[in-house]
Amino acid sequence: MTPIIDVTEVTRTFGSGPAATAALRGINMTVGEGQLVALRGRSGSGKTTLLNIVGGLDAPDSGAVRIDGKDVTSMSEQQRVHLRRETVAYIFQSFSLLPGLSAAENAGVPLRIAGMAPKAREERVATMLTLVGLADHARHRPGEL
Ligand SMILES: Nc1ncnc2c1ncn2[C@@H]1O[C@H](COP(=O)(O)OP(=O)(O)OP(=O)(O)O)[C@@H](O)[C@H]1O
Ligand SMILES: [Mg+2]
Incomplete structure (x- = not known):
């Protein structure tokens, strides 16, 4: 069975030189259809960075992310817009509801x-x-x- 989320050897570093922070170093993860997964780790361990990459909000420096068999990392910005609109849903910690709407x-x-x-x-x-x-x-x- 194809996993819904398939993360392979993903790396992401912020900044460069002595200030560089390796947020993700070779992350592998698969999530199957219907699975409920909780991602745990201390503050700064890279949870948000990984979720941003899985949802197509950010791109990894290396490695691959597939959602339902489609390679997110090689998608154009337009294709990622479609992914975020139709396939991936986020509930943000700051949920950004529009105050004037019901x-x-x-x-x-x-x-x-x-x-x-x-x-x-x-x-x-x-x-x-x-x-x-x-x-x-x-x-x-x-x-x-
Ligand atoms: N845009 C950024 N620029 C520079 N460094 C960043 C950026 N985003 C994250 N980092 C760094 O990457 C590392 C991982 O951060 P991340 O926000 O993914 O952690 P987290 O597990 O979500 O933490 P928390 O539990 O506090 O939400 C941290 O060292 C953080 O300072
Ligand atoms: Mg976070």
Whole structure:
């Protein structure tokens, strides 16, 4: 079975010369379909760096990352935009909800950008809010949740 995430010998160094920080040194990792994985490590051990690379937000200095069999590292910026829009989802620590929009509108933003039709979007948003127990708060703004 093809792993959903396949990371091979990934390295990433920030800065150069004496100030260089090797954030990732030869990382290998695979995640299979349906697996729930928690990445643990002390502060500064490279967790965020690895996640940024897996999601196509950053690129490694060497090594390869495949998502669902597709090589992320050799993708053009345009292809990575598609990957981030359609395949990979992040919930950031600072979650960046738009304060003027309701919970439902916030949840619908990526679907709007992806060009989903309004009716399909409403249904999808309703399903997702129900899944996380927020159906009764769909019209509330982030500050009211
Ligand atoms: N943009 C950057 N420029 C320079 N150094 C960086 C940059 N991003 C990360 N680093 C360095 O790379 C190393 C790994 O950082 P990273 O943020 O990936 O760690 P982390 O495991 O996510 O830490 P935390 O648990 O604090 O979130 C650290 O030494 C950090 O200072
Ligand atoms: Mg981090």
